[in-house]
Amino acid sequence: MKFKFKFGEFFLGLATLIVIVLSIVLWIFIMTSDQRFSNIGQQNQNNVTKEQSRNHSSKSLYDLYIPTTSYGFANGNLCQLYDSKNNLTLEFTKEIKKTKATNKIKKIVNTRAKYEEYLNNPNYVQLVYPDEITFSLFNQLNNAANDNREFNRFFISQSNHWIYLGNDQTNEIYQVKITGANFDKLRKYARNARSKYPVRLVRLKEGYSPFYTKAMNARVYSYLTNHQSYSYFVSRLLGTSGVTSKTNKNGQTVYSLNYYTRLRVPDSNSGKHNYLYTHYEKHKIPNATNRLLDSVYYVHQLGLTEQDLRFFDADGANVSYLNYIEGIPVFLNKQDLQVKTTFSTDSINVAFNSVNFQIPIPFDGQTKQLRPTQDVVDDLANHGLKQENIQRIIVGFTEEKDSSHHSLINLIPTYYIKAYDEWKSLGEWEKQDVSTYREVAQLTVNEGGR
């Protein structure tokens, strides 16, 4: 057999092989390109980018990031203030929107003793967020766009030219010179607030929590609620024509838009209204400011009624929002949050509940007595949950169905405690075996130390 090597045939064979391999490589590249698919996916997301969400909906940003609690002094005592007619936090937000910082932020306090002097100084009205936000969130208070320093407390002095921003966790207070604000009305509202509950601010793991010094009768509110249909959320989050697959598992349905965007819908017969939206995208976890801003973008995308929705907690890669009724957060299904966004390196998860507090029912006089906070903390310590393990303690509403109407719910005030990174009501913590939590926490500490 005669072997005859021909260059032409060899190169033709080689070139054919190369173009075949190249086409396979290019095809794989296209199919696995994150950027490509994430961009295509966004075509169905109402054509709104995160950037637009930041620039365009500043009203919504302020509405979500309203301080939720106010403090002032009455008869020499620190009090939590509340007035439904003259909403203090709304009045503050109206003014802070007009405010501009005229100089750089200057740190003036960084010790606990000095910080507590400010907390207990009757010259200041305090407006407080439930958790820390960053300086860059509101640009007009800070010209540096990437300032990730955090604060959770505004101190309003007697002057309209200076404002102080405090961080409970670090004991730092920053002084900012401002123009354009007039807090005279706010100070007047604070002096004349209808409810003034005496409190002392007690340092817990994640900052200062108000401890009510006396038992109080907190109001029980009622609402008629409704829920948007699952198709509303599928259409908003995945678009009207892009849904590529639908799978059913354990009664829950998962709708997918390409490989990268999914929505898990609860079983309509289960009576549950918890959804989970997942968008797979490889990227770094955003910094603190961008986590807050991006979470706002996702909240807008959901299309929930945002009237009562407020920023509630920012914990590592999580940012969560709750409905606030009369200054008190509402926990759903005992301890669920209304919206919780979780950022990771390969996906963004948005867990949310579709409940809408649609129609408020006039207050019928029903109240619930809440014990002084220290008594509650002491009882929890006896149960095994010590004060040093409590991150926060607040009064929140737990929802209870009213038997008189299928969509009527009552909001019952009770203590909510955050410990071991979990929010639970007092009743729920009392049912828990806290030693298990302690052991897990200890194990985590030990593993971290290795």
Next chain:
Amino acid sequence: MDHKRIEWLFFVVFFLIDIYLVIEILRSPVNLSNADTTTHSVASIRNEMKSDNIDLPDKISDAPDSGYYLATKNRDYLSGKVSSLTNVNARYSKSDNVLYGEPRQAVLLSKKSKEALQQIKDFKNDPKNVPYGKEFKYEPDMSSEDNYVFVQNSDYGEIYANSAQLNINVKNNQIINFTETYMGQASPVRELQSTISAWRAVRAMYTDRELTNNSRVTQVKLGYSKLTEVRGSTILLPTWLVWVENKTTKNITMKRVNAYTAQMLQSSTYNVEK
């Protein structure tokens, strides 16, 4: 020879596929979510309205406002007042909760519109003529030459509802009769909350196709509208009231936009006869 042809065919086909795939990669994906899109659309929405021949008032505020959920107790407020109306012949209809009154003596009005309006206000403020008259406020945008409309006022704003209205009918410069409905004192059900701006309400109407071509927005006001009745109370919520005039027929319609959510309130239009 056949083998070579097949090889050439493979080479050409895959080469073309490669070119196509490279073009696909180089061509950036169609990005409909361009950062300028919404900003642009917000700015151009006024132009779009203009091209649809929709006129807007010179100034519509873009600043958010604030309002409450209010509640009034559902009671028969007017029936007990009939006996105290000594200057008018009054009767009360329990079925539709309306008080009808006719002056016993002629009430002559000035021919000057301002003076006539003042005389009518004086008439309704007299408790012998109209019960709770002082709680009603003149609403020029709902009134016409022979029908003066007053809406019930509250500490928190005006209530625009059929069940909170006073209509005084005039003919030949004389008060002929009046009809009155009254909801009682309103009180806040929840705390003061921020609302959308007037401009955002008009924009929501336009995007919801509630503003037809060839129309004119004549007035935008914040007022309270009826939401529902529950547990013996009527719940009111802040609404943007938008008066829209059809340029051809000159008909004026008042529409309502939920000032919290920017949603249209259904079956809530009110036709104004000028």
